[in-house]
Amino acid sequence: MTEASAPGKVILCGEHAVVYGKPAIALPLPDVRATAHVRAAPAGSGITLLLPDVNEQWSIAAATDHPLATLIQQTLETLLIIQPPDLTITLRSAIPIASGMGSGAALGAALVKALAAHLGAPLSPAKVARLVYESERYFHGTPSGIDNTVVSYQQAIWFVRNLGDGPHAPDDPNRSAALTPSAGVHRVSSVIEPVSIARPFTLIIGDTGVRAPTHVTVGGVRECRQREPGRYSALFDAVEQAVLRVRHGLATGDLHAVGAALTANQALLVEIGVSSPELERLVAAALAAGATGAKLSGGGGGGIMLALVPDQNTAGQPAAVAQALLDAGAVRVLHTCVG
Ligand code: MEV
Numbered sequence: 001m002t003e004a005s006a007p008g009k010v011i012l013c014g015e016h017a018v019v020y021g022k023p024a025i026a027l028p029l030p031d032v033r034a035t036a037h038v039r040a041a042p043a044g045s046g047i048t049l050l051l052p053d054v055n056e057q058w059s060i061a062a063a064t065d066h067p068l069a070t071l072i073q074q075t076l077e078t079l080l081i082i083q084p085p086d087l088t089i090t091l092r093s094a095i096p097i098a099s100g101m102g103s104g105a106a107l108g109a110a111l112v113k114a115l116a117a118h119l120g121a122p123l124s125p126a127k128v129a130r131l132v133y134e135s136e137r138y139f140h141g142t143p144s145g146i147d148n149t150v151v152s153y154q155q156a157i158w159f160v161r162n163l164g165d166g167p168h169a170p171d172d173p174n175r176s177a178a179l180t181p182s183a184g185v186h187r188v189s190s191v192i193e194p195v196s197i198a199r200p201f202t203l204i205i206g207d208t209g210v211r212a213p214t215h216v217t218v219g220g221v222r223e224c225r226q227r228e229p230g231r232y233s234a235l236f237d238a239v240e241q242a243v244l245r246v247r248h249g250l251a252t253g254d255l256h257a258v259g260a261a262l263t264a265n266q267a268l269l270v271e272i273g274v275s276s277p278e279l280e281r282l283v284a285a286a287l288a289a290g291a292t293g294a295k296l297s298g299g300g301g302g303g304i305m306l307a308l309v310p311d312q313n314t315a316g317q318p319a320a321v322a323q324a325l326l327d328a329g330a331v332r333v334l335h336t337c338v339g
Pocket of ligand 1: 011014015016017018019100142143144145146147214218298299
């Protein structure tokens with residue numbers, strides 16, 4: 001049997017604007033993961049997928065239009081395997097669905113990694129990211145590529161989607177990656193760089209419990225931008241400035257500057273139209289409890305928010321912020337230490 005896993009993720013800053021070529025920073029959530037187990041099955045049985053979390057089981061031959069079946073087919077094609085092997089694949093996830101924590105991308109990455117490793121041909125993070133991107137693009141419209149990238153590389157990344165070096169560029173942000181110069185891909189594509197973090201900090205993640213699929217909010221922003229291109233262009237420019245301040249603050253250890261830029265990013269996300277009353281209640285509660293900065297994270301409209309607490313900040317102890325989020329209606333609170 002072969003096992004592989006992939007983490008959930010949070011977008012620290014820059015969501016939505018990243019779809020339009022602005023930078024964003026994403027972090028893996030190592031403690032909440034999706035896991036795939038692959039084992040040999042009886043000859044002639046083909047590939048069976050078991051999803052015990054949702055009580056589903058099906059043969060990929062009978063469900064060819066399911067995103068996971070497509071991903072399995074594409075992985076086999078990448079590995080140049082024409083005759084599907086006989087396998088049972090079990091997928092489990094501790095990442096809440098449609099919450100902004102990248103559950104779909106993590107399931108996909110775990111599946112691709114376990115399948116390729118089981119077949120004796122482990123894939124690089126760049127190749128895993130690309131396969132997961134293709135599957136997300138097919139079923140979810142126009143993702144920027146940041147989610148599949150951070151869960152595949154499993155490290156903090158600075159990501160700028162390539163929008164313009166050829167007719168296919170916007171569709172394929174994972175053609176190459178700065179983190180994998182040895183991947184053998186020579187065309188310039190999206191920028192994917194490690195993020196320098198000079199001082200550790202804690203992120204408290206509050207889940208509103210409101211499920212909000214990312215493609216819905218991304219589609220909403222697309223329509224608004226078509227109606228008001230000038231306003232949205234200015235908003236995305238302002239998000240870029242906030243993201244640059246976050247990167248500078250992380251690199252210099254100025255976590256107060258990071259927090260202020262995160263809260264500024266939240267104000268812009270409200271203007272962009274992807275916040276919600278539940279998210280704003282949690283953001284306000286975190287700031288009142290001493291968090292240095294707070295904002296929604298991911299697609300918005302529901303899902304999660306995050307609050308930054310510098311590790312030495314006694315006024316904003318992680319426990320106090322976490323309790324404030326629960327008191328303000330969060331259905332779940334997670335902690336993650338960064339750096
Ligand atoms: C979702 O995690 C981040 C968004 O910017 C969408 C995307 O980048 O594809 C909202």
